[in-house]
Amino acid sequence: MGVRLTTLQIHHKTTYRYGQPVSLGPHRLMLRPRESRDLRLISSELKTDPPATVTFAHDVFGNSVATAHFNAVADRLTIDCVTQLTLDAAAWPIFDVAASAIFYPFHYAEDERTDLGALMFQQYADPNGRLRDWAWAFVRGAQTDTLALLKDLGIGVSAWINYQSREDEGVQSPIQTLDRGWGSCRDFAVLFVEAARCLGFGARIVSGYLHGAEAGPIGSADAGSTHAWAEIYVPSAGWITFDPTNRSFGGYNLIPVAVARDIRRAMPVEGSFVGASDAFLGMNVVVEVTAAH
Numbered sequence: 001m002g003v004r005l006t007t008l009q010i011h012h013k014t015t016y017r018y019g020q021p022v023s024l025g026p027h028r029l030m031l032r033p034r035e036s037r038d039l040r041l042i043s044s045e046l047k048t049d050p051p052a053t054v055t056f057a058h059d060v061f062g063n064s065v066a067t068a069h070f071n072a073v074a075d076r077l078t079i080d081c082v083t084q085l086t087l088d089a090a091a092w093p094i095f096d097v098a099a100s101a102i103f104y105p106f107h108y109a110e111d112e113r114t115d116l117g118a119l120m121f122q123q124y125a126d127p128n129g130r131l132r133d134w135a136w137a138f139v140r141g142a143q144t145d146t147l148a149l150l151k152d153l154g155i156g157v158s159a160w161i162n163y164q165s166r167e168d169e170g171v172q173s174p175i176q177t178l179d180r181g182w183g184s185c186r187d188f189a190v191l192f193v194e195a196a197r198c199l200g201f202g203a204r205i206v207s208g209y210l211h212g213a214e215a216g217p218i219g220s221a222d223a224g225s226t227h228a229w230a231e232i233y234v235p236s237a238g239w240i241t242f243d244p245t246n247r248s249f250g251g252y253n254l255i256p257v258a259v260a261r262d263i264r265r266a267m268p269v270e271g272s273f274v275g276a277s278d279a280f281l282g283m284n285v286v287v288e289v290t291a292a293h
Helices: 110-120 130-136 146-160 174-180 185-198
Strands: 003-029 039-049 053-058 064-069 073-090 202-210 226-234 238-243 254-260 269-274 280-291
Touching: 110 202, 110 226, 130 174, 130 185, 146 185, 146 226, 146 238, 174 185, 185 202, 185 226, 202 280, 226 254
Parallel strands: none
Antiparallel strands: 003 064, 003 073, 003 269, 003 280, 039 073, 053 064, 202 226, 202 254, 226 238
16 A cells, blocks of 8 residues: 655744734634544644743644734734654555445435534535536446545546635635636635535545645645645545545645634634734745654
8 A cells, every 4th residue: 555654844834924013812723733543743832923822722623723812012923833743644545435335326324414414515605506517527327436436526626627826815615716717725625525515425624734746746836835635524434535636535645734614714823913904014924844854
């Protein structure tokens, strides 16, 4: 299966600039990778300037969420996180899909449907069924191999949509992405997840980091950047990783930080300030993912 053991260091630094001192509100930070059988955390150090009181909690999906509370006013805010981890994932994973789910369509067990809940329902309006029709075009017959269908859907996203990096916050709706014909990795992931939900799959968004020289020519900008992809729940196999931006299957070069029903709940840094309406001058994000020695 081509298992690789890789030790990595991630340096994620976010800087906000203001034209005058402002009062900083609480900031919600999702920067700590999700530990699993494949990903083991060695250390994670979070610093802010100005200093903050930081509390930690886990959200409904088990993501590690830090909340930074500031007492000082400042004309600059820096959030600096350095993490070391080991990643031990197969480049070509084999998934043990339940016999009942090898071919699509299939039905989730009642308990699975209950637990998946909102992850099976579209989060964006599709009043004319355009996304539904687009998704169903990938179903090749009365019985279609489930994994082949999901792979075709992932490849179909990148075949229809041109990759274009966007510095602005937010995400396009799936219909906007289809209309425009371009999008960032966030838009690719949302389109894929919403299309999979149209077909009845439980699906969730993942945000994190991409690493390695084999990141792919299509995708997320550069290896070592923040990235977004998707996971689909398949009975027995569990959550399977799909990166439609890079046409990849399995997560050997992906470092998950947060999973969510909606990508807007998986942003790395989110916060507010109190000050003049024109006080905000801009922000800068630098991410470095390097081999640790």
